[in-house]
Amino acid sequence: MAGFWQMTVAFRKYLILVFVPLVFLPLPLAIPTKEAECGYVIIVMALFWCTEALPLAVTALLPVLLFPMMNIMDSTTVCQEYLKDSNMLFIGGLLMAVAIETWNLHKRVALWVLLITGVRPALLLLGFMVVTAFLSMWISNTATTAMMVPIAQAVLDQMHKSEMEFVVTGQGHENVNKAFELQETPSKPDGVKEESEKGSTHVLTLEEDRKINENLLEKEHKKFSKGMSLCICYSASIGGIATLTGTTPNLVLQGQINQLFPSNGNVINFASWFSFAFPTMVVLLILAWFWLLILYLGFNFRKSFGCAADATTKAKEEQAYKTIKEESKKLGPMKFPEIAVLTIFILLVLLWFTREPGFIPGWATVLFNSKDSYVTDATAAIFVSILLFMIPANIGYTVSDREQTGGKSKIRAPPALLDWKTVHEKMPWNIVFLLGGGFALAKGSEESGLSAWLGTQLTPLEQIPAPAIALLLCLLIATFTECTSNVATTTLFLPILASMAEAICLHPLYVMLPCTLAASLAFMLPVATPPNAIVFSYGQLRVVDMAKAGFMLNILGVLTITLAINTWGSSLFDLQTFPSWANRTGTCP
Template sequence: MAGFWQTILAFRKYLIIVSVPLLFLPLPLAVPTKEAQCGYTIIIMALFWCTEALPLAVTSLFPVLLFPLMNIMDSTTVCQEYLKDTNMLFIGGLLMAIAIENWQLHKRIALRVLLITGVRPALLLMGFMIVTAFLSMWISNTATTAMMVPIAQAVLEQLHKSEMESSTAGQVSENINKAFELQEEATKPESSRETEKKDVGNSHVLTVEEDKKINENLLDEKHKQFCKGMSLCICYSASIGGIATLTGTTPNLILQGQIAELFPNNDNVINFASWFSFAFPTAIVLLVLTWIWLQILYLGFNFRKNFGCASSASEKVKEQHAYNIIKEECKKLGSMKFPEIAVLILFVLLVLLWFTRDPGFIPGWATVLFNKNDTSYVTDTTVAIFISVLLFIIPSNISNKDKQTGSKSKIRAPPALLDWKTVHQKMPWNIVFLLGGGFALAKGSEESGLSSWLGTKLTPLQQIPPPAIAFLLCLLVATFTECASNVATTTLFLPIVASMAEAICLNPLYVMLPCTVSASLAFMLPVATPPNAIVFSYGQLKVIDMAKAGFVLNILGVLTITLALNTWSSSLFQLQTFPSWANKTGKCP
């Protein structure tokens, strides 16, 4: 019997691939409509995405196969969804991130910030969180976590080593004092010394050894707790930092693409500047709450001690040793070289061009210089690709040196800041297909009439207050994203909630924004997101540790998103009114 279940477990992916389509096949057969056929495709893709029976990117190609066969869309129309403006923005942003990683610019930034914050427990935690969140805004959260965890491990090991050394020194000092006491005892009468030796001698030696062992155990336990808090702060900050910018994590780009797909006349409501205005304050609030919660959970309530206000001389020595570790790592990088400076300048230029292209409150450079009547010609993608092309043009070295080859000198041109071989190795091409699959699903739902059908079925929700709807959707998405990838979660939920909003005359952004941000609240399980898996692989954390810390953070995250939605975001996106660009049917006032 055990062998049978082991076989089932070993072949479970093949069983899912065969059984899921057959199990739901009665749906399009019993209800031979385009809506049912499109729903059948979405159900199969959702289950394959959740179980990962097939690679995520392969599942994303299903619309190319099924939509033409079901007469929902022709093959050319479906394929055009796989490389839209948003996909190119994703590629452009990643090319910049790859250049930053390639020249170790992110490591230099990380170490510089840690030198500023220092190594006192609470400040060290804050320093790593700030660095990780900032880097995750621009490069992938997986790469950020993979870089930050080894740095944190080195600092923590040095802190623990210094702590153990100071503890041992304290024990030696205590033993010396005991020896002086024994010398004083030698001046006492012989009879009293013999009595004291019998009563106290053996127990005293045992007590010293026991105290030493207990002290070491306490230090080990304290170190383990701090390691857990540091590991969690890195993976959580990587997820939170990605929320802040449009290119920080894939769900943000999916939202932009879905808005453009479902509401073509949306006046470019989601761009880099508008998203940053909404998401950056949200990420800051959530980051502060995370810092406070992890500090309470793993450092205790003694904030005065956590901030180093009551540090002893030995603790200051320990902190200095850890600080020297960071200083040495920084020295190894040396002074900034030309390629690092060039990449940094291009990065700053990219961010400035993104912010000033169409800020909203004043005419942007794109409107003034290129398209005064239409802001859809020059987009954030144009900027990203422009800077990306420069990375392949600008040389990585401005000084040409002759290289001797025998008796002849050979002059070679320096390589560019970025080459295609590096891009090919580091670019996650599967995400491009995931994005395209999501856009194809959204287009298929609209063409088949499934979106309209879902909208009519969800009209009873009009009786529920909008804040309650947004709060419940946040909880639902935050729970779902623990089991499925954030890309799959947003791809499945956004078209549905957009249809619901349109049906009940609610601003689509009022439900789409919180669902998108909630998809990044994957804090509870190691399998929920790659940063969680990376820190879990170091072996210091148990699943219960992540679940305990992550559960509270999920609640705090949902509350933070709800607060953001009903305060600054409401005026930023005019969420209290139903926009004209969403009124496709003309039913809403």
């Protein structure tokens, strides 16, 4: 029996690939409608995505095969969904991120901020969280975490080393554990008093005291290391929600809105998203900081903020600060490539913010008389990406060694800031297919009539208050995303949420926006998101540590998002009224 079970577990992916399509095959056979056929495709893809029986990107290609076979959409129409405007925005943003990583600009920014915040425990925690969240807004959360964890480990090791040296040398004996000596002195028996006069007991007491202090310091170091590891992986997930290109679910939302509601007036762009999501990110980051501060440093805020620092604490803080400073010095002064990449990055952000800010005409309207249709955020991203391949990495040239033939030196031009080999190695092409598969599913749901059918089935939800609907859906998505890719989660749920909102005459963004943000609240399990897996691989954390800290953070995240959508989000997107562009069926007033 044990052998059979082991065999089943070993071959579970192949069993899923065979049995899932067969188990649900009666659905389109018993109900031979396009709605049922499209539902069958969605169910199969959802289960493949949840179980990862196939790679996520390969599962995303199934509509190219199944939609034409089921007569839902022709192959040409399906394939056109795989490279939409949102995909090009994703590629452009990633090319910028690859350039930043290539020239180590992100590491320089991280060390600058840490030198500003200082190394007192609470501020050190905040410094790493701010740096990680900021970098995750622009580059992938995986790359951000992979860079920040070794830096944090080096700082913590140096702090612990200096603290242990201070105790071993006896300099911190009086400061670290005075209570031990006070408890031992009054209760000595006569025999010990005699030995005490010879000095042997005094040496023993100091040795025991030192061991106790070392154990206490080791325990505190491990606890603080856990808090630091969690703060980095959580900040990487939180920071990504602030910008449209920060994490893929944000782009899924933009693509789905444009796909399902073509006349939405470009309601989701970089500027509008940032205006809503950045304050949400800041509030959630502060709450996460307070929660981790209490969980791993306790309620002694005077000690956490260094207000009552003793000699030992000051010594370890000085050593930690020195470590960060040395890492910064290793980078040297900013070189031409770093300055060029930083300048191009600032240009990209300015182009995104000023393309169509809303309160004044943007450069797209002024220069090209194009507010909605022609020039988009993807246009700016691709323009800047092309610049990275055109601008040389140096302003001079190099002279190579003399060639074997002719005996003449050869002048070589400097390489560009970015080359295709580097891009090919670092670009996650699978996400491009994953995005495309989501857009194909949304289009298939619309063409088959499945979206309209779902909408009619969800009309009883009209009796529930809108804030309660948003809260419950956020909790559902936050739970679902712990076990499934956040991209797959948003891809599956957003078209259904759009149909539901249209059926009950609720602004689609009122449920789609908070659920998209909730898809990034993967804090409880190591497998939930790559940053969690990276910090877990360092061996300091247990699953229970991450689950305990992540559960409360999930609750705080859902409450923060619900607050955001009912306050500044409601005003920003005018969520109190049902928009005309969402009234596709004409059933809403």
